[in-house]
Amino acid sequence: MNYRHAFHAGNHADVLKHIAVLALCDALTAKPAPLFALDTHAGRGLYPLDGNSAQRTGEAEGGIGRLLAEAPKQPAIGRYLAAVRACRAEHGPAAYPGSPWLLAHALREDDRIAACELQPEEAAQLKHHFDNDTRVAVHARDGYTGMKALLPPKLGATRFNRGLVLIDPPYEAQLEEFDTALGALRDALARWPQGTYVLWYPIKRRRSLQSFYRRAATLPAKSVMTAELLVRADDSPLRMNGSGLLLLNAPWQFDRTLDAVLPVLARTLGETADASAAIAWLKQGD
Template sequence: MNYRHAFHAGNHADVLKHIVLLAVIDALQRKDSPFFVLDTHAGRGRYLLQGEAAGRTGEATSGILPLAGLANVPDVVARYLRAVAAANPVGALLAYPGSPLLTAQAMRPQDRLAACELQPEEAAALKALFAHDARVAVHARDGYAAVRALLPPKVDGVRYARGLVLIDPPYEAQEAEYPVVAQAVREALERWPQATCAIWYPVKQRRSLQPFFRKLEGLPVRSSLLAELLVRPDDSSLRLNGSGMAILNPPWKLDEAIAPALPFLQKTLGEAGASTRLEWLQREGG
């Protein structure tokens, strides 16, 4: 696997993914009981926006950079921007926090994170980042295998009834990845039925995702929600026209929490022909 997220850190896909991630975690925090998060493709946790990789692609210029410092933004976007700022205590936007760092920043003392990363260099950086945080366990291993090994979660004798499984693979072999993701989600739900599962997916052409969505609809969940941001039409010849998050067993009123972000992101980050989608695949009682 050759993928390195440093080339894409802070792009429009990260913005959507992390807004949704933080909204889910905030919902989990509404109860006092602890929660557990499994991040299957965690990366290195922090990325330098002024580094060589990010500078080579410049993808943050159509993602986090236009948003930084904006006022009068939707609450859920403001929450995300505060979290990014918290990872930059120098007062300037030098680094972009990946999902494990955003998760750890939001966690309480009783909550736990297992962050998995297969690439040795990225895993070593992730271990260094969390070397002094006892709430976080870094696993240098395949994230899909970790679903079988780490769920249902039990840490230091404590069983976690609530939590999140975040699946965010690179989709290097895109068509081949979707069945693997769907199977991993099925295994996660079989082992931990009450978990929320959040799956990030790229959007080139929406219609090509229909087989994947049909697999998700067949999973044993109460409800499933799709949130998408396309920054250009999905018939564009560019590689990544947008992305989405599929949230299975979403927390109560998650759709209402993230809904204001989508038209704002479309207006702020989108080109001509940009669009958004917030749609239930399945809805409890529906």
């Protein structure tokens, strides 16, 4: 696998994903019972946006850079920007937090986090970042096999009845990745049906995702929805024009949270007049 997230850290896709992750953590921690969070493709957890990789693409400027400059007055976006600033206060003015850092930032002392990363160098960096955080277990392994091994979650005598699974693969196999991800979700739901699951996916041409939407709607979850952000028209197969989140068993009224966020992101991060955002229910719970 050749993918390195350092080239793309802080871009518009990260902004969408990380705002949603923090909002999900806040919704889930509203209840006192401990949570388990699994990040299946965790990366290194922390990225320097002044490093060669990020500077080479410049993608962060159109994502977190633009959002920090505009600082929209919207609560979920403000929550995310505060987390980024907290990360920079700890790690330097150019630091950007990956999803494992954000999970550790948002969750509580009695919650537990498992982070899987297959690439040895990335896994070593991830482990280094969390050496002193006993809540976080780093697994140098494939994230899909990690789902099989770690779900349903149990640590000692503690069984976790609630929690979050974030699946953020690199899509090096392109559309074939959807087959793998949907199969992993179906298997995970059979073993831990009460979990909240989030699958991030890139959007080039939306019409190529129709089969994915149809199959996602058949997953054995109580609810299935998508939240998508396009920064330009979805008419080019050669670049990522936007991205989406497939959310299974999202907390009650979480669609309202995203409905307030997405138009603001489209206005702030959009690169052309064709920028757009939308929520769609594929299966709506009772």
